[in-house]
Amino acid sequence: MSYRFVKVTTHYKEYLNDYYRRNGDVVHKTYQEQMQHIMAEAYGWADFFTTHLMKLGVDACEIIANALPLQQAWAQEHGLKSSGKNIVMAQLKALQPDVIFFQDSFRFNGEWITYLKEQVPSIKQVIGWVAAPHTADDIQQFKVFDYMLTSHPGFRQQLKDQGLSMYQFNHGFEASLLPKISYNDEKSVIDCTFIGSLYKGEGLFNERVKMLETLLESNITLKISGDLPKAKPSKILLKQAAYITAKTLKNVGLTRVSQQIPGLKAAVHWTQIPQAPYYSENLIRVIQPPLYGINMLRVLSCGKVGLNFHGDASGPYAGNIRLYEVTGVGSCLLTDWKENLHELFELDREVVTYKSADECIEKAKWLLENPLERELIAKAGQARTLKDHTYEKRAVQLNQLINKNF
Template identity: 40%
Template sequence: MRLIRISTNYPAYIQNFYGQRSALATQPYAQQYQTLMADCYSWADFWTQAFGKLGYEVWEPVGNAEPMQKMWAQENGVSYEPKTWLTDIVAAQVKQFQPDLVLVNDYATYSRSFFTHLRQICPSIRLVIGWCGAPYSGYENVFKAYDLVLSNIPSFVTDFRTQGHKCEHMHHAFNPAILKRIKQEQNTPIDFSFVGSIYRAHNFHNQREKLIKQLVAATDLRIWANMMQLSAAELKLLPLKQQVYDLVQLLKRLPLGQTVLPYLPKLKSYARMTNRPGLEQYVDPTIVARAAPAVFGLAMYQTLADSKMALNNHIDISKSYASNMRLYEATGVGTCLLTDGQDNLADIFEPDREVVTYTSAAEAIEKVNYLLDHEPERQQIAIAGQQRTLNCHTFDHRARYLDQLIKKNLA
């Protein structure tokens, strides 16, 4: 069978990736694709490798990798609209590939109408499978386009089934091939690290921010994070932006103001704002002061591999369930993982033998300090965690599981 996985990568990663490889954007599609996949960001081409062993043909184009996608369009004589190039090119790729299966792990970019269009131009499609592992408020409609929904969060599975969707639970995974692409040193230079995102919004990383703030105060936690932060210049401008916002809100309440505002283009963005500019969405300055820029792909795996211990903390919406990628990324590269003690963690790893758990900041601090002072115990946990991941949590394991779900849903 043929499977195409359509996705997008985090925009900051795409920008960083091409920024470090300025000549790549003009190279042929195949070379750009190979180079991008070799960096092992997110799922990369891991499904291609895993499903290939089961006899599938797989292609995993990245919809928002603009230079690569537009090069493919140029090489294949595909035209597209400037404003809709992303979906136009992906639709052309699906039509050319003629897949039996579509796997999509971006519910925000690809709409329900997009999948209706795909089925019209590509009758070979027998099954559309959608992945959801993050808050999806505002995007509920797209799930009606999926024949099967997959989620790593058990509560999501319950919710989707209640809404009438076919939904199955599937854990994230690790690709052992990564171990051949990173350096694994005996003397790891980083004692304790956090690599990830800190996004202050409803159902995202509010508890994570509170925890990390306490760890920053009590440990030498090193941070590589993607987060909202104000520059010194932006902080100085904030009072002025607040005054402009207040003025615009006053004008909107006045009859004359509604007439005047359309002729003041510099104020249009303020007229569209639903909240007064403030500090609510910005991460605590004590965390920002400790943080280095986010790392992605192989650089992220290398940072984890260079760490004696790595911190994991789940997104707020998965407050009771162990579900995220870091569980497998950190253990997979042989790092001793410190993770929040979720209800189902024992189904995935043996707590305090394969990973280290905490239920409070105080316990996390205590366990970090103890294990950094007791190297043999830390190493023993790191080795056991890695073995569990390699034995039970690889993309090969997940592909076999998903293959059974596919056959069941096609029967």
């Protein structure tokens, strides 16, 4: 079935800041030129879904809602002085899509989606995505979506129990990037790599940080790239005040008041008072700036072993994107054991798992000391990803879901 598809996404602010620092002149290009330039960086899902959907005969395009110079270029070319979500609304009115997939369902949900459906009558399906910790209020806002996708089996069941229509939809790897990843001599000197977020807080990456700090105390050579947040004392104090106020209102039966005040809305769901994040001196000393897109994949490909640690909110389930990126570039994946991981990869043949910091260190050392076995696992993992976990395969699955829901 032929239809018009638009994916609306937002990129991490840190990535966009880095991108525009490196590519200052790009802002002078046309909208299409800017879009092509940023997509060539292969950040996140980039344009992988739209590219493969177009091969299936779908009329597909992308919107990056928070790439401000890009969005302003579109507005100027269409004679508009709008900004933010107003530009997105104007773009969708112009495109008249049948199906919209909102990758950032925390920014686009609730009344805005309801209004969008009124303004763009061509819309037949609005799809949401959730793969991060969320509150009861978020769940209410998600109910405007016709259905949602998630890479997290736990979230799928939780939201399904709340009455949402949910589908399991895993991340993947873009095979067309392999020729662009330059394999070089660095591969022989990086023992283990880890690239990812190190934000601490409820449902975030507290256990990941602990694991990395423990690994740094071993004699394993570990290349870590990420962003250590620098929390301002004033911001922490405001969060603590919000937490105390929200809990006080709850204790006197006024939770509904908190939910109507923007500064307290999120604090209602916090289970502990916010604290400034602490990181060991070892981690602060060795960490290198975050890497994104094709540059990240190149460094992953240079590691003998690629480490993966799921976020705290993942619970007993595997499903983050790094599973497919590490295996896809041909590095040997060493990841935390999860009860559904065997559904994605064959354990000990395609990937290696651990259940504790000690086991992680032990297996990392064994893999480094046994290059033949390590390479066999890496090649098997890559073969599995290229067979079952590519974005080309995911696009076929997405197309089937969309046709099923017409």
